[in-house]
Amino acid sequence: MSSASEKATETIKIALVGQPNVGKSALINSVGNARLKVGNFSGVTVKKEEVRFSREGYDFEITDLPGSYSLTDYTIEERVTKQYLDESDYDLILNVVDSTNIERNLYLTTELLSLNKKIVVALNMTDEAVKEGVQIDAQQLGKILGTPCVKTSAVEKTGIDDVIQAIINTYNRRENRFHIQFSEVFEEEITHIVSFLEEKKIKCKISLKALAIKLLREDRETYLRFHEEPIWTELQPIVNKAYQHLYLHYDTKDLDDIFNDEKSALAKGAVAETVKFNKEITQSFTDKIDALLMHQFVGLPIFLFMMWGLFQLTFEVGSIPMDWIDAFFALLIDGTKNFLGETELASVIADGAIAGVGAVVLFLPNIIILFLGIALLETTGYMSRVAFLLDGFFHKFGLHGKSFIPLVSGFGCSVPAYMAARTLKNDRDRLLTLFIIGFMSCGARLPIYVLFVGALFSEEQAGNILFLIYISGALIGVIAAKVLKMTVFKGDDEPFVMEMPKYRLPSFKLIWHTVSAQAMMYLRKAGTYILMASVLIWFASNYPKQVEMDQEYQAKVEQAQTEEAINTLNNELALYKLENSYLGIIGHASEPFFSPLGYDWRMAIALETGLAAKEVVVATLGVLYGLGEEHDEQSRGLIEKIRANISFPAGISFIVFVMIYLPCLAASMVFMREAGGPKYLGYLFVFTTATAWSLSFIAFNLTQMLT
Amino acid sequence: MTLNELQKGQSATVTAVDANRELKNRFSSFGLVKGVLIYTECHSLAKKTMEIRINKTRIALRASEAEKIEVVASE
Numbered sequence: 186m187s188s189a190s191e192k193a194t195e196t197i198k199i200a201l202v203g204q205p206n207v208g209k210s211a212l213i214n215s216v217g218n219a220r221l222k223v224g225n226f227s228g229v230t231v232k233k234e235e236v237r238f239s240r241e242g243y244d245f246e247i248t249d250l251p252g253s254y255s256l257t258d259y260t261i262e263e264r265v266t267k268q269y270l271d272e273s274d275y276d277l278i279l280n281v282v283d284s285t286n287i288e289r290n291l292y293l294t295t296e297l298l299s300l301n302k303k304i305v306v307a308l309n310m311t312d313e314a315v316k317e318g319v320q321i322d323a324q325q326l327g328k329i330l331g332t333p334c335v336k337t338s339a340v341e342k343t344g345i346d347d348v349i350q351a352i353i354n355t356y357n358r359r360e361n362r363f364h365i366q367f368s369e370v371f372e373e374e375i376t377h378i379v380s381f382l383e384e385k386k387i388k389c390k391i392s393l394k395a396l397a398i399k400l401l402r403e404d405r406e407t408y409l410r411f412h413e414e415p416i417w418t419e420l421q422p423i424v425n426k427a428y429q430h431l432y433l434h435y436d437t438k439d440l441d442d443i444f445n446d447e448k449s450a451l452a453k454g455a456v457a458e459t460v461k462f463n464k465e466i467t468q469s470f471t472d473k474i475d476a477l478l479m480h481q482f483v484g485l486p487i488f489l490f491m492m493w494g495l496f497q498l499t500f501e502v503g504s505i506p507m508d509w510i511d512a513f514f515a516l517l518i519d520g521t522k523n524f525l526g527e528t529e530l531a532s533v534i535a536d537g538a539i540a541g542v543g544a545v546v547l548f549l550p551n552i553i554i555l556f557l558g559i560a561l562l563e564t565t566g567y568m569s570r571v572a573f574l575l576d577g578f579f580h581k582f583g584l585h586g587k588s589f590i591p592l593v594s595g596f597g598c599s600v601p602a603y604m605a606a607r608t609l610k611n612d613r614d615r616l617l618t619l620f621i622i623g624f625m626s627c628g629a630r631l632p633i634y635v636l637f638v639g640a641l642f643s644e645e646q647a648g649n650i651l652f653l654i655y656i657s658g659a660l661i662g663v664i665a666a667k668v669l670k671m672t673v674f675k676g677d678d679e680p681f682v683m684e685m686p687k688y689r690l691p692s693f694k695l696i697w698h699t700v701s702a703q704a705m706m707y708l709r710k711a712g713t714y715i716l717m718a719s720v721l722i723w724f725a726s727n728y729p730k731q732v733e734m735d736q737e738y739q740a741k742v743e744q745a746q747t748e749e750a751i752n753t754l755n756n757e758l759a760l761y762k763l764e765n766s767y768l769g770i771i772g773h774a775s776e777p778f779f780s781p782l783g784y785d786w787r788m789a790i791a792l793e794t795g796l797a798a799k800e801v802v803v804a805t806l807g808v809l810y811g812l813g814e815e816h817d818e819q820s821r822g823l824i825e826k827i828r829a830n831i832s833f834p835a836g837i838s839f840i841v842f843v844m845i846y847l848p849c850l851a852a853s854m855v856f857m858r859e860a861g862g863p864k865y866l867g868y869l870f871v872f873t874t875a876t877a878w879s880l881s882f883i884a885f886n887l888t889q890m891l892t
Numbered sequence: 893m894t895l896n897e898l899q900k901g902q903s904a905t906v907t908a909v910d911a912n913r914e915l916k917n918r919f920s921s922f923g924l925v926k927g928v929l930i931y932t933e934c935h936s937l938a939k940k941t942m943e944i945r946i947n948k949t950r951i952a953l954r955a956s957e958a959e960k961i962e963v964v965a966s967e
Contacts, residue, residue, distance in 0.1 A: 255921035258913060286948045289923040427907050441913055472933075472948075573952040579938030580954070586941075680915050680957050684922065685943060794903040826915035 196244040200270060203281035205252030205262075206566075206686045207587055208309045210234075211339035212281055212692055213249055216349075240349050243356075249316075250273065254684075256296045256391055260611065270300060276356055277303035279348070284314035284321055284336070285687075291452035298330060298365040301395035303358070305351045310610065312341050318463035326459040331365060367447050368545075370434045374401065374427040381423055397433020400424055403440060428572050466849060471637050471688050478567070484574050494559040497595060503551040510550070514543030533723055541797075542712065552601045553704050555594060559605055560699045562590075562692035569683055573716055576681055582663045583670025585614040585679065592618065595625030595656070599852035603859045604703065611679045617669055619860050623848045623873060624662025626655055629799035633843050636803055640827040641836045656843045665876065725767040734761055741863070760809065768794065782881045783835030783889075792842060798849045816824040833892055838885035845877035893965065896942065896958035898932045904963035905929055911960040919961075922951050930963065 190524055203209045213236050234249040258264040269279070280297050282290040287308070297304055308314075308323055327334040331353040337344030366372065378397040389396050399407040411417050415454070435443045478870075480482055492547040518535045525531035562568045568587070576586030589607050594602035602622045609615040626634075638650045738758040745751045745885035763769050764786075772790030787809040795802040803823075810826040831839070847853060847870055857866040898904055906928050907914055920927070923946045931949065933943040943952045 255917065257914070258920070259918050259919045288922075288947060289949050292921055293924065438911075441917060445917065445925060448923045449920060449923070475933070475943075475950075479906060479934050479936075479943065569952065573941055573943065574936060576952075576954065577936050577938060580940065615942075681941065681950050681954040682915070682918055682919070682922070682951070682957055685952055 186676060194239065194242060194244050197277070197352060198275040199245060199247045199352065200273070200275045200278045201247050201281065202266060202270070202293070202297060203252060203279055203309075204283065204290055205684070206689075207252070207281045207283040207290065208339045209249060209252065209281045210335065210695060210698075211692055212307065212309055212345075213247060214692075214698075215339045215342045215345060216247075222888045241353060245349075245352075247279070248273075248327060253293065258298075262755065263371060264343055270297075270302075275302075276862075277305060277352065277824065279352065280304055281309050282306055284308045284310050285317050285319055287319070288452050288456045291455055292448055294330065294623055295365065295448045295451045298332070299395065299398055300393045302859050303355050304332045305348065305355050306330065306332060306581065307344070307348050307540060308334055308336045309339060311336045311344065312338040320461040320463060322459040326455060329366075329455050329458060343852050346671065347784045359889045367450070368450060370431065371447055377427060378420075378423060381420065388414075394704055396508045401440075402444060404810055413640060469687075474688055475570070475685075479573065484570075485658055488571055488574060495555070498552050498558070499554045503554050504551040507547055508712055510543070510547050514539060514546070517543070533729070537720045537723030541722070542716055546708070548598055549704065549707065551597060552707055553700060555597065555601050556604075556700050556703050559590060559594075560696045561691060563644070564689070564696060566686040566688045569685050572681075572683065573685065580681070582667045584663075584666055585609060585611070586681065588614065588618040591622055592625055592659075595627060597628055599623060599625075599627050599848045600707070600855050603852065603855045604707075606859060607754070613674050614679055616860060616865070617666060617674050619856060619865075620669060620869060620872065622642065622856075623852075623869075624658050626658045626844055627799070627848065628851075629849065630843055632803045633795075634840060635838050636806070636824065636827060637836050640681075640824045640831070641833055651714060653838065654844060661845065661876075661880070669872075681700045690736065722768075722794070725771075726794075728767060731762050733763060734758065743856070763790070763809065779851040781885075782838045782878065788831070788835070788839060792839075792846070795843070796847060796850060796853075798851070801844070802843070834885050834888040837888045838881040840882040841884045842877045845880060895930065895944070895961040895963050896939070896955040896957050898930075898963065898965060900932055900934055902965055903929060903931045904965045906961060906963055908962040909960065910962065911957070915957065915960070918949060923947065923949055924961070926953065929966070 200460070201209055201213065213234075217237060236245075236249065238245050248269070252265040253260075253263040253266040256263065256267045256270065258267060278297055278300070280294055282294065282822070294304075294306060306322055306327075308326075313320065321335045321336070323336050323534045333355060334843060335344055335347045335351050337348055340892055347839070354484040367375070375394060375397045378400060379393045382393045382396065387393065387396070390400075396407065400411075400420075411420060431440075431443055432438050435446065437443065461472070478487060518539050521539060522531050525534070559568075562571070568590070571589065572586030574586070575589050579586055579588055588606075591602045591606040591609075594605045599622055603619060604626070606615055606618050606622065609618055634654055636653055638647050638654075642650050738754055742751055742754050745754060764773075769786075772786045772793060775789050775793065776784075776786045784792075787806070790809065791802045791805040794805045806827070810830055827836070848856070853866055853869070855861055856869060860866070860869075895904070895906075900929065906926055908926060909919055909924070917943075920951075924930075928946050931945040933945050933955065935942045939955055941952060941954050942949055942958055945951075
């Protein structure tokens, strides 16, 4: 903008507010050339987004607040929105309204109007409203609400310039009118209080009318302010009298009731005067789909089939690029070692950093596909239906219908599962779900199960045992949920009241935005936490150095005759080094803790390295039982060694421990962030370790008795 | 009668909402207040959860919440 650069540009700060599913984000996107900046609210996972752009010589700074039905603190979203509107610095509110469902939307608008800020109302989804025969007189509505109302359509990109013009006009308007008209009874009481305040020449940032309303609403801060003033002795009887009148008129002593009544009446009145419905409500598109998807018998199977499809896709399609990524990192590791030679630096970079980060990046395709699926489920409106279908079953265990998605994702990988738990709005439900996700055995634990089941059971039994492991893990999880619900997360059940939004075709732009943001976050984590942790573990398993031993074995290897002898010597050396590394020392130190479960120091170390990544457990066991590092679950040799070295009860007890104990480091870090702090990771550690230990102890002793 | 006693396809008028403050506010932000007309859209298995419609808003709620809403069924 050339004119903008000549004079100092003014910045208009706008708070974008609306109920969920009204197309706020779509409206922002259609403003065009917007620079999107994604910001995280500290502590909570709900995002507010900021967009900046310049038009007509002004800089616009829009904060996209999470969707809220009203300004209460029922959900995290509403809390974030309310707090922002009450405490932050902004010039005006842009209230986005769904034209097809205007009465309910205006309920929020009346609440916003009571804030006494400058407001522009965007009547969005005009295109849909026209199709549904909803005719709105925007000008008349603007007069009733006392603030400009503009018709827009984010999909067809109409009305955007009008909104911007209305924002500029409203911003430049000097005085701030308070135009909202309550019922006569109410207005009368307000007028009484206002005239008293006027007589006393009370000065206030907000208008006296807004102040009077705050007094009537029993607003804490307003009361605190007046309580200390001498005027209070005179003001109190006036407010009290107003209450008496209102109680009498509304036949209730509940102020919330009175205000809700007022707001509803206001919204209803405005709609009656300005909106015409030209079509009868007939069976809509949504009704037809719902008749099938929400059917009491067919609904659930359809959903299960869709989930099955999603997981097939995640792991089948996801495995293709996984092979490429795997090959790429293998190449990178070799390349680094070739380039730097057999030095310590090469080892820490290649075996520590690159290998560790590579193992995390490996899961990126799975995560993208899974999140794409979840984003589709959410934006189309199907997710709410799923919650509806499953709530009955989950409620029995103290879980919420929406817990299902994160729990099922947990069978794949706990990292996206923890992230998927964000769909739960209520903190307590979300935390409970986060705590039991680990019980759903993730893909990385499979190699351990395969190894131990192969060693302890016959081949015909193996498949069933494997299935049993997964099922019992899930069962223990739900039971744990019930126990946690009755102890830690006790309290009243969170009410299940949610809107079933209209089915809508998702916008590509919005889905892309969501998925790419999540993928970026995942990668960022791989580059920070995982990098650090990998280097740390590399260090712990390689230091202190055993120079003398190295030389001694070097000499022995040179004298060795056969390939086999060299291998044995190398394994001996590796074992010695690991046993005397910091990691080995820790393993020995923790042996007493694990010995009641039947484990020796080697199994203890394997479990401890498993804290970094479950994949490492098999590799560690391979090294410790003297086979060298290159072993996976298929290797016959390792299975034989396990069978020879580990007793049946100890093996069973080991499986149980692996099923339950803390997920890998990557997942733990994500858990910590999602749950809201290190202290929750502490709780999770204690909770899972205690459960794993006790159940393994029982399993060990039980199998010992039976065999 | 209360809302959870309604059959699928029945409509009713709300006469009272007997819930705590938080839930009541939630209900009214969805437009579920005294005097509105409600349509029962569907139930889940065992009637643990139900879906109702007010104007154009579809709301799902548990039977335990629906119990708190007094209604008079329309003919």
